[in-house]
Amino acid sequence: MYIRRILVLLAILSLFSTCRPLKRPVNVNFAHLYNSEINVVQPEYSILHHHTDSTKLTIYINPDELLYVRDATEDFFTSRFQLSWYLFESFDSRILADSARIRFTDTLTIDPKPFLERTVNFATPPGTRYTLFTEFEDLNRRSRHQDALTPDKLHPYTSQFFLFAENKNSVFSTPFFLSLQKNFEITYAKALDFELSAHVFPVHDNIPVPPFVITDNQIDQVPEMVADTSFVLNFRNGKSSVITSHKGLYHFHEKGNSEHGFVAYAFHPGFPDVSGSVDMLRSLRYITSSDEYQQLFTYNDPMLATERFWNRSAGNPDRARELKNRYFNRVNNANILFTSFVPGWQTDRGMIYIIFGPPHSVFKTENTETWRYTEGINIPSATFTFNRIDNKYSYNHFALERDQAYRSTWNHAVSIWRR
Template sequence: MKNILGVYLSFFAAVVLAGCASSGKVAKPLPEAQVYASEQAATPPSSEELSLVSIQSKYLIKDTTQVKVYLYVDAYRGKNSIPVDDFIRIYNLNYVIYSDYGARDRLGYGNVKLTNSNVSKVGNRIVISFDVKSPNKDYGVLLSEISQTGTLKKVLNDLTIRFKKQSTSELYGVYTAASSEPLQRHYINSNEQFTIKRANESADQLHVFYYKHSFDPAGSPMNTAPPKSAAKSLQVDSSFTIRTNEPITFEKEGLYNIFSDTTQSEGMGILIVNERFPKTTQPEMLLGPLLYMSTNTEIADIKKAEDFKKALDKYWLNLMNGNEELARQSIKSFYTRVEEANTLFTTYKEGWKTDKGMIYIVLGSPDKVQRSKDREVWTYERRGNAQNVNFTFNRRNNQFVDDHYELVRYAEYQPIWYPMVEAWRNGTIR
């Protein structure tokens, strides 16, 4: 038996050794929302056509009157990222603040003049920063529009802003040596140096609680039993204090929850992951995501095998009836989905373990996304023999992150779920 898994591992090891940062890759996108554009759009075209591939966003509260907004834009000319000067020359930025999704009353609006002072480049990404005046409201939806000069082409991004919330994640950002702007993601690779700063640059002491805990993957979308929430009762493994504006490194992998005030119930969770994340390349870590397409017996057989990697090879070859080329293609397709889920959905646990990550890995990117204040609805127009299937995700309070969503589960998902799992198992998804 040829080492088919070794080919996959060798390929990604070569990528890592070559120094290709995973952050430079654009994850397979979510589609536009029905009301506001999603944070991801389409993949770069092969021509020299201009395109905005994706926009992600975050904000930090500066004080009671202002919020600093950051837009992270994947902008391309063909397959090449656009230089800052070209971006400034080609694109315009306007914004409107609404009271809620679907509302028409405007709380504020403006045009942002793009210059070298508020547009920078981090890796292949354009980062735009600008201030917005806080309305006298607890909550609002910021709709940003980036348009191409002289054309009708534009991309929208929606950002929920809680103007009066003073939790750590609203006040502080995480910065690395490679970026003058705060990270949009929740994870840091182990031994990567970073700094925590407040938007007003004040020097503060922060309290850190470390959890050496591996959170469970998402349960079946058909399992309607109430989920077990272990987050509130987790035992703290250690605690210490740090200072803002000072470079730090967290060497131990695990979850770190950071508070500016220990009386607060919600902190700023940072997941410290291995140096290859969001890629999954270590043999022992390849098993976890297979839960979504395997039987309990198959998982148990791999776990008890003396040679873990050979057991994984055997697993894929058995599924593909000994077809080595089909097995290689299926492995690459599956773990590409896992990497994309890690990039898009990592919160206090790896993206593949989240409800959104599970649905994304098995079914792919939804055809439509509709968002409201605390809900997302993903629509798959056709998967297998099923049409217009909706998956609803509700935002839930969480002590680590403010974008934790849980799937509303139904037994009726069986007719779409099992055929898609079977498609993975017979190699028809590539």
């Protein structure tokens, strides 16, 4: 009897030791996603729905961000890292649809690749927009990076069913930032024959007003957009092509159903980088008076106009260079992080990110983000809440909850750029 009890106890302990605690994206601080200086390791992910009931997740890791340790028995250095993932049917769900943990190794070579690439597959029945909570860990350094991805299978024409390629060495998944006047091959996940309608919309020119201004003139509702041009994409055996002959937002969708589609961006040469473009000038609207802003456009060269502006504002060339680089780095990052149906710097999140910098904490729900800034030498204390705006073009568009109480906080933050 005694031995039997011991065996039962050991079995129970064994069961509990093999059960991993459920990890969910709620109550996780995602500030590191908006600040590359927080985490040493920063994996990137791409999602491709390569089968009706499954999805391929590809992880890209910069080997310079991993710690390689000399093997005790061999004369080489090895990194050890692992990916844990938890699939939910929504961000706020407590019900786990699937999960796994996979360990990888890599051996340091004389001529390492710029990125390590690993893939995993997981089951995703169609008809749902899932949340995939990932935890990447460098086991040698004992550091980790968490993310919340959105495998979108609401319909068979989301962006994650497609790949774009400018040439055989340049194949990429969503988001689709396209160069102008280029020919791109488009590959669908399945070798089918079908047609997609395509519409090209001009770039929306509205710039958000400060967060203390409460007005209807905001992109908190999707504006009425009229296409500059329309055409049809013919897919044969899962392949088609498009020439980006027009600047703007490219919307591809199922014929007769504009709700089932995806977008690609051909906003200006070099996007998401704004260097040399008119967006260099337009993005300065957040810290300029009306007269200063109009004066910027009297120059023929955007680079010259911005140089003059920063030299006048900063007072000396060294500080001007520092402020200019910091400001436009944030503009470029905003384009990468927050682009929706408008460039990221033109969104509410982009505006706050540019002026205040990366938030100190970011907490998410299914349809909200709450950013908090703790008071520092050059940062006032503030909390901003953004709400997702439902639209057929982008799942990445959020509107700020505006409040007149932000006036002093905003004016203080802007004044720091002008000292």
